[in-house]
Amino acid sequence: MPLLMPLMVGALLFALGVYGVLARRNAILVLMAVELMLNAVNLNLVAFDVYLRDGLLAGQVFTLFVITIAAAEIGLGLAIVLLVFRNRATVELDGLTDLRETDPPTALPVTADEQAVAT
């Protein structure tokens, strides 16, 4: 079997994962796209392991590890998504823009605290 075959599948899956991460608005769908990328990596690891006939089975063992870590990741990721949903009632990523650059204030705004201090 040509080595390129699994590699191509892996590359395409990875690119699909990139697209999904960048283009999906729903946080859970983004997590799914991340899974796609992880799987692409797994495929590569296994393919190279077999290709190189590694005595320590490093590729396959790493794949197992990655699967484990992916499980942990998805668990934590979903917990974070749930927390966001609970706080904001939304899981849409482009709504979470608290860190955006706001327009520069033309004059220094007087906040309520400062007014309280002034009076």
Added chain:
Amino acid sequence: MLFALLGVVAVGSGVLVVTTRHLVHAALWLVLTLGAVAGCFLLLSAEFVAWVQVLIYVGAVVVLLLFGLMLTRAPIGASDELDSSRGQQVAAAVTAAAVAGVLVASLVDSFRGARIDLSGDHVAGSARQAGEAIFGSWVLPFEVLSLLLLAALVGAIVLSRRDISPDPVPLDTRSGD
């Protein structure tokens, strides 16, 4: 040939995962992709990895994702709210295409003509061999990983339980428990 077929299935359903307008469908297409990848593992003689893939990914992860969908009150049926803005989609498509182009080009350039030899007696993916490798050479990373899993478990619980808040609740309010 079988591998090519599985690859087409994996990639095709992957495309559907990232493009479908039904949330639940996306999860189900993901099942198909992961299953196809598991089949690929099998064809690459990584027998144990393939079963773990099926068990953990298809079995656990996707179920978890479906739970997540349910808990976040995901819309049922087609929805236009799943994708980002049109500009962001175009940018994502271009970036993804560029990633794919770079990967494919560099891989083709490097491994043109290389073949995986699956004939003969070298089959190194059975449960026995994988178990020997993990508990032989890789036992230390394995143990570290178990710690990581524990930490992730604790973290997930802390994050998702409502009654454990990041702010310490004053003692007197809890004294009634």
Added chain:
Amino acid sequence: MTPVYVAVLAPFLAAVAGFFTGGRRPRTAVPVAVSGAAVALLAVLWPAAQAVTAGATGRYGDSAHLASVPTGTLPIGVDLRVDGLAALVAVAVGVVALAVQVYSVAYLKGDPRYSSYAAFVSLFTAAMMLVVFADDLLVLLVGWEVMGVCSYFLIGHHWEQPDAQRSAVKAFVVTRLGDVGFLFGIFTLGVAAGSFRISHAVGEAGRLSEHTVTVATLLLLCGVVGKSAQFPLHVWLPDAMAGPTPISALIHAATMVAAGIYLVARLYPVFLAAPVTLAVMAVIACVTMLGAALAALAQDDIKRVLAYSTVSQLAYMLAALAVGSATAAVFHLLTHAAFKALLFLAAGSVIHAVGTNLLRDMGGLRKAMPVTFATMTVGLAALTGLPPFSGYFSKEAVLGAAEEAALHEGPVASWAAWLVLVVGLLTIAVTAAYVTRLWLMTFFDAPRSGIAVHESSPAMRWPLVVLAVPAALLGFAGLGHGWLPHWLSLDERVPGGITPLDPAFPARPLHIGAVTSVLSIVLALGGFAAVLAVWRRAPSRDPSLRLQRLRPALEEAFWVDDLYDRLFVRPVRLAARSVRWTDDGVIGAAVAGSGTEATRVAGLLRRAQAGNVQTYLTGLLAGVVLLAVGVVTLT
């Protein structure tokens, strides 16, 4: 040498004390300032007496080398030197400075800035003393420039008046213009002679090439023309009248303007080695002499009349130097110091009493101010050059030197000597005319102002009386058989090689010719009679009005100021405006433009900070891909 140190340091210390304590203790300002000048005068009397006693036998001279400043090439020496010339000029400086200080006590009574004014006068005196006693060109330059700064502050004493501000700046800038040439002249001479020491440069004068000497002396002449207010750079002096009257006396009589003449006398052997420079000096002197006298004829401000007369008289000194008699020049310098100081202080007394500078508002002061009248008459007679008074002898000495240079052989071309002689005689007539006009309009006829005029206070009166004595009698010092030349012991003639500072070198007696004497007296009387005749017809009218269409030209001093305005001031203003436009429109716009452009571009960048994680990640991944492509293709 001790008296010399005292003479320089006493006014300097008085100035320092005045600056530091004057503001807090105004009462000490008067004794400090007056005692500084008095100590300086007493100190210079000693070397002067020595010079006078040594004059009969030989030369008096003493020098001190205080320090040497290594510069890498020619060292700068802090050298002082006292000889007959320095001692006598120093006495004149001391007397005038003391008189001015005493007089100012009364004149500036109640002025809130008196203490700083007195300190500046002290500093001025110290600087002049330094110029007089310096034996190093650069030390001399220090005094020279300090004087320039002090003159700026003193002329601008009434800085609230825009007039005073403008005149102060004008005086400063115009003299500085000459000083640029002066500085380069010092360099040229010092490098050529191998030392900045004046006595050394004088000794080397004969051995230098004529080109070098001509260039150096012409450059030095720039500074002299600026400081002594000669023709192209004379414009600052009449305007300097905006300062208080005692300052005019100080600047005009003994210090600032005299410094230029003194410098030429000090470096006289060097100038003698450059006939071209002497000819240029003669021409400048003639133009200035007659032009200033004519301008004085039509001025309405009494101080401006005196200012133009100063310019004219300084031209006499320069003319004497040009025709080869430094002794005559210094003689005229001394007598002029006496009578011009007297005239200014007397004019100040008149102005103080009448409250105006304008001649047409004066008149009839003869009875009200007898002391002022008498002393001023003495001063005016000396200025005209009437026989018993000092001006006559010194002016005759100048004319005699010119006659000698014209008829016999002199250091300058004979046409220049003839020019000096003819213009000098003509100027005497004009001088007599404007002096008569001033005298008549101030003191005769009926009073034209309604103010009750009375004589000035004693502090202002006494300096007048004291100064009237030398103004009247100083001339006789030149009469005695070679007294003054011996006292001054200047190096005048160059028979073969130069033997400067040679004690045995014979001093040349002053020459007073019979023909020139008679001619000048006749001309002076002619000028006097002409004005008197005009005046008698209408005593209340300004005699200069008879000049009719010529008068505006004279009143505006031949429009030299307007000419400079067109030639220099306006082009410079234009250039300044264009520079400002360039600054605003090009440089400023570029700066402001770069700022706004940066803000605009930053605004574009700000768009990217939308807070959307996906946008960031897109950029990040695109960047990674680009880097990967770059690495692959470039390696």
